[in-house]
Amino acid sequence: MKIATWNVNSIxxxxxxxxxxxxxxxxDVVLLQEIKTVDDGFPAMEIEERGYxxxxxxxxxxxxxxxxxxxxxxxxxxxxxxxxxxxxxxxxEAWVDAGDNAGVxxxxxxxxxxxxxxxxxxxxxxxxxxKLADHAADLLKSEEPVVLGGDYNVIPAxxxxxxxxxxxxxxxxxxxTRAKFRTILNLGYTEAWRSLHTEAHxxxxxxxxxxxxxxxxxIRIDHLLLSPQAADRLAGCEIDKDPRAxxxxxxxxxxxxxLD
Numbered sequence: 001m002k003i004a005t006w007n008v009n010s011i012x013x014x015x016x017x018x019x020x021x022x023x024x025x026x027x028d029v030v031l032l033q034e035i036k037t038v039d040d041g042f043p044a045m046e047i048e049e050r051g052y053x054x055x056x057x058x059x060x061x062x063x064x065x066x067x068x069x070x071x072x073x074x075x076x077x078x079x080x081x082x083x084x085x086x087x088x089x090x091x092x093e094a095w096v097d098a099g100d101n102a103g104v105x106x107x108x109x110x111x112x113x114x115x116x117x118x119x120x121x122x123x124x125x126x127x128x129x130x131k132l133a134d135h136a137a138d139l140l141k142s143e144e145p146v147v148l149g150g151d152y153n154v155i156p157a158x159x160x161x162x163x164x165x166x167x168x169x170x171x172x173x174x175x176x177t178r179a180k181f182r183t184i185l186n187l188g189y190t191e192a193w194r195s196l197h198t199e200a201h202x203x204x205x206x207x208x209x210x211x212x213x214x215x216x217x218x219i220r221i222d223h224l225l226l227s228p229q230a231a232d233r234l235a236g237c238e239i240d241k242d243p244r245a246x247x248x249x250x251x252x253x254x255x256x257x258x259l260d
Contacts, residue, residue, distance in 0.1 A: 001098060002026070003106065004256035005149035005222055006243075007033040007205075011066075015043055017246050022050050025240065027256060028070050029096055031108035031149040035064035042066065059089035065108040065150070072097040075105075081138070083131045088112075090128070104230060104259065105139065109150030114171030122171050125153070129180040137187050139227065145259070146227035148189070151252060153221055154181045156191070159200030160220035172221060190231040192224040192257040193239065204239050205252045213244055222255045233259040 004027040008014045011032065022030070030052075035042065039058045047054055052068040057078040067073060073094040080091040093107040109132070114125030139146050155173045158164040167173040185191060203218025212218060226234060237257040244253040 001028045001096075001102065001104065001259045002256055003029040003031070003104070003147050003149065003224065003259065004240075004254045005031040005033070005108070005151070005224055006254040007110070007151040007222060007250060007252035009034050009036075009250040009252065011035040011037060011043060011064075012041070013248065014250050015046065017243055017249060019046060019050065020246075021240075021243050021254065022047070022052070022068075025254070025256070027254075028098075029104075029106055030068040030254075031106060032066040032068065033064075033108060033110035033151045035066055036061055037064060055092060055094050057089045057092040059087075063089045063110055065089060065092045065110050067092055067094050067106060067108050069094070069096050069106075071099075071103075080128070080131055081135050083128065086128075091132075104145040104147055105142075106147045106149065109148060109152065111150065111152045111154065113153050114177070117169070117171035117174055122174075125171060126176060126180060129177075129184075133180065133184050133187065136184050136189065136225075140188055143229060144227070145230035145233065147230050147257070147259075148184075148225040149223070149255075151221060152181065152223050154178065154223070155219050155221055156181060156194070156223075160203070162201060162203070162217040162219070167219070172219065184225065188228055189225040190228075190234070192226055192231075192234055192237040193220075193255060195231070195234070196237050202239060204255055206244060208251055222252055224255060224257050226257070230259060235260045 112125040204222040206213035
């Protein structure tokens with residue numbers, strides 16, 4: 001089962017690129033972030049024509065997450081459990097019913113950016129991460145294979161950013177942010193890409209400004225976190241840079257893992 005995460009930075013603006021990538025990469029499950037549309041505005045028909053089921057948790061103009069799956073989607077949860085009262089569409093979860101004990105629980109996560117930091121937005125980010133850690137711990141109790149994928153807005157380490165000094169005070173790289181990310185990992189989750197790769201300076205996001213993509217001045221902030229039961233099935237994980245080179249590209253590119 002090939003599971004991908006991709007912040008598309010507006011599904012309507014990137015739809016041709018998304019459809020082309022679905023045709024070329026043929027993922028079984030796709031976790032989308034920053035779709036920037038309400039549920040009714042999501043282009044479900046075009047995606048369903050390619051054999052995908054869609055579960056959407058949208059919001060007008062901002063945020064928004066979705067799950068696409070070639071298998072049935074059951075037990076859909078919209079909104080981060082334990083985070084009642086938050087009106088930002090940043091979390092959706094579902095069970096992918098692949099049959100024959102091959103199913104997996106997935107979540108599409110768009111974690112808050114948190115800038116400027118320190119400040120109210122950064123406090124919101126850290127609080128959101130605390131609630132995500134609580135729910136991630138609860139998910140482990142089921143002993144199901146779980147994949148928590150998304151745009152975490154977290155740069156885990158120096159080797160995941162082109163210029164650590166320039167990002168030192170950014171909300172994505174501050175020590176408090178990285179510590180809370182490690183808290184989730186320390187529950188028992190495996191960060192799929194880093195578990196299989198030792199190379200430094202491989203990125204999933206490049207800003208639109210200053211020729212960042214052409215210079216490879218990027219950061220790695222899109223992650224797939226696997227429960228022990230999913231990590232046992234991990235057969236590969238890669239970052240696909242090709243979509244970032246397309247016209248009208250998202251500033252993020254897909255990251256995918258394969259589970260046996």
